[in-house]
Amino acid sequence: MAKKNSINVSTETVDEALAIAKKTQKPGQSKEQTRIIAQGIQKGIAEYKKSAKAKQRQADKAQKKQQKLKQPQNNQDQAVTIEPNNAKKSPLPWGLLVVSWVSFALYFFYTK
Numbered sequence: 085m086a087k088k089n090s091i092n093v094s095t096e097t098v099d100e101a102l103a104i105a106k107k108t109q110k111p112g113q114s115k116e117q118t119r120i121i122a123q124g125i126q127k128g129i130a131e132y133k134k135s136a137k138a139k140q141r142q143a144d145k146a147q148k149k150q151q152k153l154k155q156p157q158n159n160q161d162q163a164v165t166i167e168p169n170n171a172k173k174s175p176l177p178w179g180l181l182v183v184s185w186v187s188f189a190l191y192f193f194y195t196k
Contacts, residue, residue, distance in 0.1 A: 093130050101125035 105122035 093126050097126055097129050097133075098122075101129060 102122045104125050105118050108121070109118050
């Protein structure tokens with residue numbers, strides 16, 4: 085049993101190919117010849133759609149690459165803007181530092 089080289093083609097493509105073949109049909113052309121021409125048109129349409137999908141996939145991949153390259157830059161910009169806000173949050177650590185140094189100085193001078 086020999087396998088046919090068939091491509092999965094939608095019914096819309098089959099109908100479209102048949103309509104094009106009938107429009108270009110020459111006088112005296114048999115139905116068999118028209119059917120063969122329609123099959124050739126079908127293959128052409130299928131190959132065109134296949135190449136268009138491949139081009140679209142490549143364009144999508146390139147677009148995703150560009151987005152990935154832009155994302156780390158955006159994250160670094162956000163980190164820079166967030167850091168200064170964290171430094172101004174609370175005076176408590178500075179106050180505790182001053183109190184500890186004063187306590188140390190008092191302890192140092194009164195124990196002598």
